Amino acid sequence: xxxxxxxxxxxxxxxxxxxxxxxxxxxxxxxxxxxxxxxxxxxxxxxxxxxxxxxxxxxxxxxxxxxxxxxxxxxxxxxxxxxxxxxxxxxxxxxxxxxxxxxxxxxxxxxxxxxxxxxxxxxxx
Numbered sequence: 001x002x003x004x005x006x007x008x009x010x011x012x013x014x015x016x017x018x019x020x021x022x023x024x025x026x027x028x029x030x031x032x033x034x035x036x037x038x039x040x041x042x043x044x045x046x047x048x049x050x051x052x053x054x055x056x057x058x059x060x061x062x063x064x065x066x067x068x069x070x071x072x073x074x075x076x077x078x079x080x081x082x083x084x085x086x087x088x089x090x091x092x093x094x095x096x097x098x099x100x101x102x103x104x105x106x107x108x109x110x111x112x113x114x115x116x117x118x119x120x121x122x123x124x125x
Contacts, residue, residue: 042116043113043116043117043119043120044120044124046109046113046116046117046120047117047120047121047124049106050103050104050105050106050109050117051104051117051121054066054100054104055067055069058070058125059121059124059125063098064097064098065096065097065098066098067093069121069125070125073125076122076125080115080118083118084111084114084115084118087102087103087104087114087117087118088102088103088111088114089102090102090103
């Protein structure tokens with residue numbers, strides 16, 4: 001896939017392979033010049049690395065008890081700061097047998113990383 005951004009050529013390679021029944025997505029840059037392109041790809045990679053295991057690549061929920069982000073889209077309209085707080089502190093839905101740990105279990109995620117994941121999910125699902 002080739003993308004032209006402000007007259008710079010960005011080549012994205014997205015080979016997908018399956019290892020232990022899990023899709024793994026790789027994105028490689030050969031040329032880039034804008035933080036917007038990097039941020040979009042970085043946010044997708046962060047989602048794939050930290051969220052996909054439970055929520056699936058398409059947001060539909062990969063295991064029982066995990067929210068299907070594509071089914072009820074009310075969360076899309078929630079203010080970013082409110083969603084950020086939920087991601088930072090973890091989520092335990094009433095009656096659910098499973099909870100989402102703070103920062104999806106990755107304490108290294110920054111507020112900026114989490115905001116990028118929120119934007120990625122809003123645009124994708």
